[in-house]
Amino acid sequence: MTRQLLFGNHAFCEGAIAAGVRFYAGYPITPATEIAEFMSRRMFEVDGTYIQMEDELASLNAVMGASVTGVKSVTASAGPGMALIQNELGQAVVAEIPAVVINVGRAGPGIGNATRSGQMEVMQARYGPNGECPAVAISPATVEEAFWLTIKAVNLSETLRTVVIVLAEGLLGLQRAVVDLPDYSTIEQTERPRPTMPPSEYSGAYIANELTDVPPVADFGTGYKTILNTVGIQPRGGGDGSTQGGRLENQDFTIRRLHEKILSRKDEVIMTERHQTEDAEVVYIAFGTQAQSAYLAMQQARAKSVKAGMLRLITIWPFPEDAVRECCAKARLVVVPEMNLGQVRMLVVNALADTEAKVVGVNHVDSTYILPEEILAKTEEFLP
Amino acid sequence: MKSEIRIAGIGGQGLVSASVVLAEALGVVRDFQVVQTQFYASNITGGASCGDVVVADENITFPWVLEPDLLIALAQDAVDGHGAKMRPGTTVIADDIMVTNLSLFGEDVTVHWAPLTRTADEVGSRRCANIVALGALSQLTGLLDLAQVSKAVASRAPGKPETNRRAVEAGYALQLTPAEGRAA
Amino acid sequence: MSADAKKNRPDPMTPLDDLIGQYADMPPGNFRYCPGCGLGMAQSALMRAFHRLDLDISQVASAGGSGCYAVMAHYFKSNHVHGSHGRACAVATGMKLANPELTVLTLQGDGDCLAIGGNHFIHAARRNIDITVICFNNFGFGDTGGQLAPTTPKGSVTETSPFGMPEEAFDPCKLAIGAGASFVARSTVAHPVHLTKTLAEAIAWKGFAFVEVLQHCHVLWGRRNGMPEAMDMLNFYREKSAFNTAAISEEECFGSPIYEPDGEQDINFVLGVLHKEQRPELGEELAKLRQRVKGDAS
Known part of the structure; x- marks a missing residue:
């Protein structure tokens, strides 16, 4: 264990390195730039590779190129950079190339406000790419978690053969906190499934029999023929386990499997944190740094004899609907504080459609963090 | 123990750097829980800016400074921006040439005039006023002794080690007194 | 040259049947190329180039995007990333840096490489x-059915230039040299021996190598511009090409083709290696950097 004052953006890097990442491609963009800066030094110290590409989409493509050789790879971006790479995100997901993308959220559409923070890419993470693209997105609240959840993200991207987005915020990336870092040799690393059969029996990277399968994939240069592609160009492995299935049948199977391989592993993917929700009549649902405001608000509400509870969404996608329903079983009021105009609130409303609970939001888009008082005021305003 | 410390002024005064040194001193040299945050405009120099440190002896559940109980004001912008947020009984260290108007502070805020910039000039570089301020803060609050703050300065502000060492020592040697006409 | 050495040197025109088992993965049913398409000829040349270099096909990795050529890599036994449109150079950069042992190619069309992918290319x-x-x-x-690209000869008709291409075209080789490519060559599918040798030399080159392969599309471009048959276009390439020799001035090696069926210009395409210059290679530079950083740390 080493105790150090760790910068949020550097915590993502250390987490990635601890998880075995040895390739970073990036492009400078506030407020994620320090990740690239730090990696340009650290990657070479750990025998890895750093390259600054010509734009964000080149970065994610270079990450894909490195990943197919079996090297765990990461990129990071923000705001307009995240918008730019939506196509590449979808491509990595459909080709099933493991990759991690760290989004240090800024505020506003377009270029937005570079130095300010937001939580405005919740829906983008899931619905940004074209073509019904599944998402795995996890959101750290503290610098220490930025370290641990980046490890988790890398491991999930490997076991699921997909892209995992670390959905963070400028407020976290630009924060420093004292963290006790573990010895990296003690960190558990997972690997993508690789073929166990000889090359002559390997028929490609998409041989799945069930919708829940994550098919084995051979690293480039290991003696196997591996083609990573999209749906519909050439037949991909279909439900019958052959490579010769018809195109339409495979398209349906493939798109459903991209989702099911994630949804069928909810225990592994979905993480939440609950505080005093058993008897809660008021539930605060928050994520990222804003969960800290919600936690304080819950404590202050309890002090005023309001039966308040709090649910923190660590995993944002797949959306933890079950956790929301369980925590709000007795709720009359649900307050969702978030630094956008109600993206998670919309998902909560959807999850609680069959209940009587009223769902309201506290929404900041001025890049200031939400104060516990604001959550309490909303509670008093709406509590029946 | 929990304290919210804000080092404020204008961009280019090394405010964020000073808050990082302070966080290192409190969190690593000493053993407190610490979170450091900042606010700055997108320009590198100029514009209201500040570096914040929350320090506590238990887990910090809220990382941001809501109402500082200790403010170092290195420019008038700091007083204009944060003066009204100071709670009763809190402490301000105000630079005696960069800050001119204290009227925004409540009567029960204790303001110490400090020759931070002037001392930095004497040490040899106006740019180390932030380090002088850390010395002054350590001495005034007793949170850090000279060795502790010096150690953090050496590890987190390694450029110009000699100037910085003299700056932190000169700051620590300042005898600060509350401004007259205000509650002690 | 001894008789043995002569025997060991692969004939650039080795019969394809001998190579298919080693390098090709034949698609079930038909190829996706149109009948007479130049891509099949280009693919043959590439396979012969692999053979000429005696490459282990499992150590060959390629990247490509969208376009008619996109299925080509599926017909090889090599590894391939069929990525998003135009980004192959970026994917290939990641592959080569992460595993320098691989022989890395991008297979790209002119639109893919020079329009949407121009930035990554340079x-x-x-x-x-x-x-x-x-x-x-x-x-x-x-x-997509024959629209104009940055390489469409000025004046020629496409689906999106029905009155003739109004813009100037890129000379892809000139662009590559300007951007710093250390090996630049041009060939055509109408010159299969030359094409094979050129591809082999490019693949063997240490550093960034660029080969522009003029590959006819009589179906979409030829038909609209007075060359409706594959042979019309192959003859066009033969008649309008010259091999790069000392007799040709550097100025004449380049120039975007202007489509004038009865024009006075005799030579549109100068073929051969147009530029060659040894420069430090990125992967090697990063390997040195890694050693230096480790030296500093210890």
Whole structure:
């Protein structure tokens, strides 16, 4: 264990390195730039590779190129950079190339406000790419978690053969906190499934029999023929386990499997944190740094004899609907504080459609963090 | 123990750097829980800016400074921006040439005039006023002794080690007194 | 040259049947190329180039995007990333840096490489990363039905230039040299021996190598411009090409083709290696950097 004052953006890097990442491609963009800066030094110290590409989409493509050789790879971006790479995100997901993308959220559409923070890419993470693209997105609240959840993200991207987005915020990336870092040799690393059969029996990277399968994939240069592609160009492995299935049948199977391989592993993917929700009549649902405001608000509400509870969404996608329903079983009021105009609130409303609970939001888009008082005021305003 | 410390002024005064040194001193040299945050405009120099440190002896559940109980004001912008947020009984260290108007502070805020910039000039570089301020803060609050703050300065502000060492020592040697006409 | 050495040197025109088992993965049913398409000829040349270099096909990795050429890599036994449109140079950069043992190619069309992928192309050339970019230039976008591309000869008719292409075209080789490519060559599918040798030389080159392969599309471009048959276009390439020799001035090696069926210009395409210059290769530079950083740390 080493105790150090760790910068949020550097915590993502250390987490990635601890998880075995040895390739970073990036492009400078506030407020994620320090990740690239730090990696340009650290990657070479750990025998890895750093390259600054010509734009964000080149970065994610270079990450894909490195990943197919079996090297765990990461990129990071923000705001307009995240918008730019939506196509590449979808491509990595459909080709099933493991990759991690760290989004240090800024505020506003377009270029937005570079130095300010937001939580405005919740829906983008899931619905940004074209073509019904599944998402795995996890959101750290503290610098220490930025370290641990980046490890988790890398491991999930490997076991699921997909892209995992670390959905963070400028407020976290630009924060420093004292963290006790573990010895990296003690960190558990997972690997993508690789073929166990000889090359002559390997028929490609998409041989799945069930919708829940994550098919084995051979690293480039290991003696196997591996083609990573999209749906519909050439037949991909279909439900019958052959490579010769018809195109339409495979398209349906493939798109459903991209989702099911994630949804069928909810225990592994979905993480939440609950505080005093058993008897809660008021539930605060928050994520990222804003969960800290919600936690304080819950404590202050309890002090005023309001039966308040709090649910923190660590995993944002797949959306933890079950956790929301369980925590709000007795709720009359649900307050969702978030630094956008109600993206998670919309998902909560959807999850609680069959209940009587009223769902309201506290929404900041001025890049200031939400104060516990604001959550309490909303509670008093709406509590029946 | 929990304290919210804000080092404020204008961009280019090394405010964020000073808050990082302070966080290192409190969190690593000493053993407190610490979170450091900042606010700055997108320009590198100029514009209201500040570096914040929350320090506590238990887990910090809220990382941001809501109402500082200790403010170092290195420019008038700091007083204009944060003066009204100071709670009763809190402490301000105000630079005696960069800050001119204290009227925004409540009567029960204790303001110490400090020759931070002037001392930095004497040490040899106006740019180390932030380090002088850390010395002054350590001495005034007793949170850090000279060795502790010096150690953090050496590890987190390694450029110009000699100037910085003299700056932190000169700051620590300042005898600060509350401004007259205000509650002690 | 001894008789043995002569025997060991692969004939550039080795019969394809001998190579298919070693390098090709034949598709079930038909190829997706149109009858008479130049891509099949380009693919044959590439296979012979592999053979000429005696490459282990499992150590060959390629990247490509969208276009008629996109299925080509599926017909090889090599590894391939069929990525998003135009980004192959970036994917290849990641592959080569992460595993320098691989022989890395990009297979790209002219629209893919020079329109949507132009930015990645010039930066890969600038970095001199050890990849070979093979650009199949058919004067337009084929996969989408024959629209204009940055390589469409001025004046020629496409689906999106019905009154004749109003813009100037790129000379892809000139662009590559300008961007810093250390090996630049041009050939055509009408010159299969030359094409095979050129591709082999490019793949063997240490550093960024670029080959522009003029590959006819008589179906979409030829038909609209007075050359409706494959042979019309092959003859066009033969008649309008000259091999790069000392007799040709550097100025004449380049120039965007202008489509004037009865024009006075005799030579539109100068073939051969147009530029060759040893420069430090990115992967090797990063390996040195790694050693230096480790030396500093210890």
